[in-house]
Amino acid sequence: MSPASRSALADVAGLLACPECGLGFEPQDRVLRCGVGHSFDIARQGYVSLLTGASTKMTGDTSAMLDARAAFQGKGHFAPIAVAVAAAIGSTSGTVLEVGAGTGYYLAGVLDGAPDARGVALDVAKPAARRNARAHPRAASVLADAWRGLPIRDGALSRVLSVFAPRNPGEVARVLAVDGSFVVATPTERHLAELIEPLGMLTVDPDKDRRLGAAMSGHFDAIDRTLVEYSMKLDRADVANVVAMGPSGHHADHADDPRIAAMPETVEVTASVLVSSYRKPLG
Ligand SMILES: C[S@@+](CC[C@H](N)C(=O)[O-])C[C@H]1O[C@@H](n2cnc3c(N)ncnc32)[C@H](O)[C@@H]1O
Numbered sequence: 001m002s003p004a005s006r007s008a009l010a011d012v013a014g015l016l017a018c019p020e021c022g023l024g025f026e027p028q029d030r031v032l033r034c035g036v037g038h039s040f041d042i043a044r045q046g047y048v049s050l051l052t053g054a055s056t057k058m059t060g061d062t063s064a065m066l067d068a069r070a071a072f073q074g075k076g077h078f079a080p081i082a083v084a085v086a087a088a089i090g091s092t093s094g095t096v097l098e099v100g101a102g103t104g105y106y107l108a109g110v111l112d113g114a115p116d117a118r119g120v121a122l123d124v125a126k127p128a129a130r131r132n133a134r135a136h137p138r139a140a141s142v143l144a145d146a147w148r149g150l151p152i153r154d155g156a157l158s159r160v161l162s163v164f165a166p167r168n169p170g171e172v173a174r175v176l177a178v179d180g181s182f183v184v185a186t187p188t189e190r191h192l193a194e195l196i197e198p199l200g201m202l203t204v205d206p207d208k209d210r211r212l213g214a215a216m217s218g219h220f221d222a223i224d225r226t227l228v229e230y231s232m233k234l235d236r237a238d239v240a241n242v243v244a245m246g247p248s249g250h251h252a253d254h255a256d257d258p259r260i261a262a263m264p265e266t267v268e269v270t271a272s273v274l275v276s277s278y279r280k281p282l283g
């Protein structure tokens with residue numbers, strides 16, 4: 001287990017909440033133990049599982065999906081999105097949670113821009129939890145299902161982030177401090193549009209924006225939104241990764257998809273993402 005991932009966990013242990021009783025944790029050598037003695041092992045790979053017995057049927061992204069996502073992000077194609085997300089989060093000195101952190105790419109970008117902040121990367125997928133433990137020296141990795149309640153104490157966080165991932169606004173409002181903010185990145189209908197039809201990928205629900213607004217209302221006020229839209233030059237390996245990392249990636253092996261092989265050497269593909277910031281209503 002890397003000392004960095006263990007010390008990142010120890011740093012945020014008091015902000016995490018025991019999923020059995022809601023109390024905070026005392027970090028010990030290889031476990032987190034709450035005030036009444038429930039204990040959760042820190043895995044060899046440096047993450048803590050706060051999934052409970054009956055916890056979840058959700059398994060999240062597979063290892064292959066995460067490998068494809070990491071390879072695509074590693075080539076910088078989504079760097080403008082990471083920059084916009086980090087700008088929306090700003091230079092907080094508190095704790096930042098990323099829900100559905102996946103590879104930890106966006107949280108790592110946020111922490112690079114906020115040298116006094118600490119991070120918690122939460123994901124329901126074990127391969128994601130393993131990656132997140134290595135994503136950044138100040139990021140703690142927690143395996144948990146965001147739909148079962150966030151294993152975080154009330155008002156403990158200064159920022160929450162969700163990029164292409166589940167949100168659970170009621171729970172996010174509970175764990176954010178009164179002056180905290182919630183940054184959400186969602187794809188628009190134009191995101192990856194050039195690939196969707198030729199490759200039979202799942203489309204973005206055109207009603208998504210309205211549904212996000214409805215889910216947030218009552219818990220949050222919208223304070224800012226930025227459209228990040230640009231053209232990417234992708235080669236065939238990039239295109240195969242786009243397909244493999246998305247919701248269509250659950251199904252097949254894309255490495256030798258004849259539709260990709262028939263594409264030109266490079267294709268221009270739109271990235272189009274809305275980065276929205278929310279605050280809790282005053283009073
Ligand atoms: C499309 S990926 C985005 C990952 C990352 N934010 C990024 O953009 O690189 C969605 C992530 O949410 C995770 N996820 C799905 N359902 C979840 C849940 N109920 N609780 C926590 N994470 C979940 C998946 O395992 C996956 O890593």
Ligand SMILES: [Zn+2]
Pocket residue numbers: 018019020021022023034035036037038
């Ligand atoms: Zn407990």
